Amino acid sequence: MSAQPALREQPVYMHDRAIEMMPRPQLAALQFERLRRIVERAYRDVPHYRRTFDEAGVKPADLQTLADIAKFPFTKKNDLRDNYPFGMFAVPRNQLPRIHASSGTTGKPTVVGYTKTDLDNWAALMARSMVGAGVSPDDIVHNAYGYGLFTGGLGAHYGAERLGCTVVPISGGGTERQVTLMTDFGANVLCCTPSYALNIAEVAEQMGVNLRAAPLRIGVFGAEPWSDAMRRDLEARLGIKAIDVYGLSEIMGPGVACECAVAQNGLHGWEDHFLFETIDPETLQVLPMGSVGELVITTLTKEALPMIRYRTRDITSLSTEPCACGRTHLRIMRVTGRDDDMLIIRGVNVYPSQVESVLVGFPGIAPHYQIVLTREKALDAMTVEVEIAPDAPRDEAALVKKAAEVTHHIKSLIGVTCKVVVKSPGDVPRSQGKAVRVKDQRNI
Numbered sequence: 199m200s201a202q203p204a205l206r207e208q209p210v211y212m213h214d215r216a217i218e219m220m221p222r223p224q225l226a227a228l229q230f231e232r233l234r235r236i237v238e239r240a241y242r243d244v245p246h247y248r249r250t251f252d253e254a255g256v257k258p259a260d261l262q263t264l265a266d267i268a269k270f271p272f273t274k275k276n277d278l279r280d281n282y283p284f285g286m287f288a289v290p291r292n293q294l295p296r297i298h299a300s301s302g303t304t305g306k307p308t309v310v311g312y313t314k315t316d317l318d319n320w321a322a323l324m325a326r327s328m329v330g331a332g333v334s335p336d337d338i339v340h341n342a343y344g345y346g347l348f349t350g351g352l353g354a355h356y357g358a359e360r361l362g363c364t365v366v367p368i369s370g371g372g373t374e375r376q377v378t379l380m381t382d383f384g385a386n387v388l389c390c391t392p393s394y395a396l397n398i399a400e401v402a403e404q405m406g407v408n409l410r411a412a413p414l415r416i417g418v419f420g421a422e423p424w425s426d427a428m429r430r431d432l433e434a435r436l437g438i439k440a441i442d443v444y445g446l447s448e449i450m451g452p453g454v455a456c457e458c459a460v461a462q463n464g465l466h467g468w469e470d471h472f473l474f475e476t477i478d479p480e481t482l483q484v485l486p487m488g489s490v491g492e493l494v495i496t497t498l499t500k501e502a503l504p505m506i507r508y509r510t511r512d513i514t515s516l517s518t519e520p521c522a523c524g525r526t527h528l529r530i531m532r533v534t535g536r537d538d539d540m541l542i543i544r545g546v547n548v549y550p551s552q553v554e555s556v557l558v559g560f561p562g563i564a565p566h567y568q569i570v571l572t573r574e575k576a577l578d579a580m581t582v583e584v585e586i587a588p589d590a591p592r593d594e595a596a597l598v599k600k601a602a603e604v605t606h607h608i609k610s611l612i613g614v615t616c617k618v619v620v621k622s623p624g625d626v627p628r629s630q631g632k633a634v635r636v637k638d639q640r641n642i
Contacts, residue, residue: 350452397630409435514530568582
C-alpha cells in the first residue's frame with residue numbers, strides 16, 4: 199500500500215518584530231514613500247480624488263513631506279455613498295475577490311472592496327494584532343463577531359487562521375450554545391463586541407457555567423466604543439485579559455490598531471500601513487500630538503480602495519511615548535466615542551460611553567443600559583434605562599431609591615440631568631452583536 203502523502207501545512211503569519219520595533223525616523227521615511235505612491239494612484243485612478251484634489255488646488259507633486267498631507271481634502275462616509283456602489287475603487291471590479299458593505303440603515307450602504315493583496319495584508323495585520331494581544335498559534339479562537347457583509351467576522355477569522363490558530367466560526371446569537379461550545383472545545387480566545395461578551399458572561403452565570411475556570415484567557419473586543427469600567431467588569435466575570443482592537447471597514451476592517459497585552463494603554467496603530475492624524479472637528483485644523491480630536495486615517499497600501507484623509511468621526515488622542523512592550527508605532531488612546539454619536543442634552547455634551555463608565559460597577563445595578571432620547575417642548579430629554587442587579591432588593595421603595603442614586607451620580611460625574619428608570623433583570627435588550635445603546639424617539 200502506498201504511503202499517505204504528507205499534509206501540506208497552511209502558510210502562517212511570520213511575526214516581523216523588526217517592523218514593529220522600527221525606529222521612528224525610519225518608519226516615517228517608509229510612510230512617506232508609501233504615501234507619495236498612494237496619493238499618485240488615487241489621483242490617477244479614482245475620478246472622485248482627481249476632482250476633489252483639483253477643486254482644492256493641490257496635485258500629488260505638492261506632497262513633499264508627511265506634513266503636506268494637511269494640504270489635501272478629507273474623505274467622508276458620504277463620499278462613498280455618493281459614488282455607490284463601485285465609484286471609489288481604483289481597480290476594475292473583476293480584480294476584487296471580495297466586497298463588504300455597511301448595513302445601509304441610514305441611506306445607501308458604504309461599499310468596500312479588496313484585491314488579493316489587500317486581503318493578504320488584512321490577514322497579516324489582524325494576525326499581528328492578535329500576537330500583540332497575547333494570542334498564540336496553539337490557541338482555539340471562538341469567533342463570535344458577525345459574519346457576512348460586516349467586516350468583523352471574516353477579519354478576525356482570517357487573522358487568526360494566518361496566525362495558525364484553530365478558529366470556531368460561530369458568529370453571533372445562540373448564546374447558550376456559544377457557552378456550551380466554548381467550554382466543550384476549550385476556547386482560549388473570545389472575539390466579539392464587548393457588549394456581546396457581557397451577554398455571554400451573563401448567560402454563562404445563568405447556566406451555572408464558571409468561565410473563569412475554563413481555558414479562556416484573552417478577549418479581543420472591538421467594533422463599538424467601550425469603557426475601562428466595562429473592561430474591568432469583563433475581566434472579572436470571564437477571568438480574562440480584555441484587549442481593545444480597532445478598525446473600520448472604510449479603512450480595512452478590524453486590525454487597523456490593537457492594544458498590546460503588556461500595557462493595555464492605547465492601541466498601537468500600524469503605521470507601516472496607515473497614516474494617523476487628529477483634527478479639530480470644528481476648524482478641521484490638524485492638532486498636535488496628544489491633543490484630543492477626531493481621528494483621520496490615510497491608507498498607505500490599499501490597492502482597491504485608497505482612502506485619503508478619511509474622517510472616522512472617532513474622538514481620541516495620539517501618543518508616541520515609548521510603550522513598555524517596545525513597539526514604536528504610535529498609540530491611539532481609547533476612543534471615547536464618535537463625534538456623530540455625541541448627544542447634546544440641555545447644553546451638555548454627552549457620549550454614551552460616559553454613561554457606561556458611570557453605570558458599570560455601580561452598586562446594585564447590572565451592567566446593562568439603554569439611553570432613550572425624547573423631546574420635551576423645544577428641548578431634548580434623556581432617560582437612562584438600567585437593570586437592578588439580580589441579588590438587589592426589588593421592592594418599589596428600593597427601586598425608587600436606586601433610581602435617585604443613579605440620577606445623582608450621573609449629574610455629579612457628567613453634569614447632565616436625566617431621568618433614570620430601574621427595570622427588572624432581563625428587561626433591557628441584550629446585544630447579539632453591536633449594542634444599540636441609544637434609542638432616539640425625538641421624531642416619533
